[in-house]
Amino acid sequence: MTIECEKITTPYSATLNRPILNEISCKIHQGEFVALLGLNGAGKSSLLKAIVGLVPLAKGVIKVNNSVQNQQKKHHPDVAMLFQGGGLIRQLSAIENVLCGKLGSLSAWQSLWGFPKHDRRLALELLDRLGLKDQAYQKTAYLSGGQQQRVAIARALIQNPGILLADEPITGLDVLAAKQVMETLAKLHAEQGMTIVVVLHDLSLAAAYAQRAIVLEAGQIIYDGISQNLPEIMQAG
Ligand SMILES: Nc1ncnc2c1ncn2[C@@H]1O[C@H](COP(=O)(O)OP(=O)(O)OP(=O)(O)O)[C@@H](O)[C@H]1O
Numbered sequence: 001m002t003i004e005c006e007k008i009t010t011p012y013s014a015t016l017n018r019p020i021l022n023e024i025s026c027k028i029h030q031g032e033f034v035a036l037l038g039l040n041g042a043g044k045s046s047l048l049k050a051i052v053g054l055v056p057l058a059k060g061v062i063k064v065n066n067s068v069q070n071q072q073k074k075h076h077p078d079v080a081m082l083f084q085g086g087g088l089i090r091q092l093s094a095i096e097n098v099l100c101g102k103l104g105s106l107s108a109w110q111s112l113w114g115f116p117k118h119d120r121r122l123a124l125e126l127l128d129r130l131g132l133k134d135q136a137y138q139k140t141a142y143l144s145g146g147q148q149q150r151v152a153i154a155r156a157l158i159q160n161p162g163i164l165l166a167d168e169p170i171t172g173l174d175v176l177a178a179k180q181v182m183e184t185l186a187k188l189h190a191e192q193g194m195t196i197v198v199v200l201h202d203l204s205l206a207a208a209y210a211q212r213a214i215v216l217e218a219g220q221i222i223y224d225g226i227s228q229n230l231p232e233i234m235q236a237g
């Protein structure tokens with residue numbers, strides 16, 4: 001088992017007149033590629049944040065690799081999250097942004113002395129693997145949206161996670177850049193057996209890349225099953 005959500009419910013929200021997440025139960029097994037779908041405000045980002053312990057729960061339990069996730073605990077080292085909007089530091093170069101993914105695991109001393117050489121080598125290797133070797137020392141502000149998203153992926157990968165949660169990694173990208181990012185995720189899934197949960201707004205991309213789709217509506221799961229034929233299923237639903 002990789003991620004297990006048991007009836008998770010967030011505290012009551014007065015503005016929504018309901019909890020943001022309402023009795024969500026799902027199990028995501030190791031090596032699955034899952035698309036998380038739903039309209040704006042359905043609770044997709046909240047669910048990913050809850051899995052990494054960033055959202056308090058009123059009820060229910062989340063287990064990651066069989067250990068219970070809670071807010072007090074430091075973020076589970078095996079889970080990396082790509083936040084909606086990327087969250088890169090625009091003034092820093094691509095490689096410096098990737099190295100920031102290592103900050104959590106360095107001691108204060110190490111970060112004062114600068115990043116160890118082997119981390120720099122690893123960051124370069126990751127950028128190379130994602131097709132960004134030539135952009136490694138460029139300020140990320142000057143990179144295209146698709147390139148920035150791949151820098152964000154490299155930053156997540158430097159932690160060597162078994163699970164990658166990606167919140168809208170292709171929103172705002174053109175068709176080609178979106179495809180590159182999705183192909184990158186597909187490769188990580190196929191070659192390293194990485195467990196991937198990706199928030200998408202496009203049903204056909206979900207069907208093309210993910211085996212399974214979970215659809216949220218108003219904080220509840222309204223569909224959990226194969227992603228093929230999703231456009232037809234949602235229309236019929
Ligand atoms: N910290 C918060 N405090 C109060 N309400 C919140 C908070 N975070 C999210 N919400 C509300 O919870 C609902 C779900 O938000 P969430 O960001 O999870 O949606 P989403 O499915 O990711 O939407 P989008 O597709 O727009 O990214 C929204 O109505 C949002 O306004």
Ligand SMILES: [Mg+2]
Nearest residue numbers: 044045046084
């Ligand atoms: Mg969101």
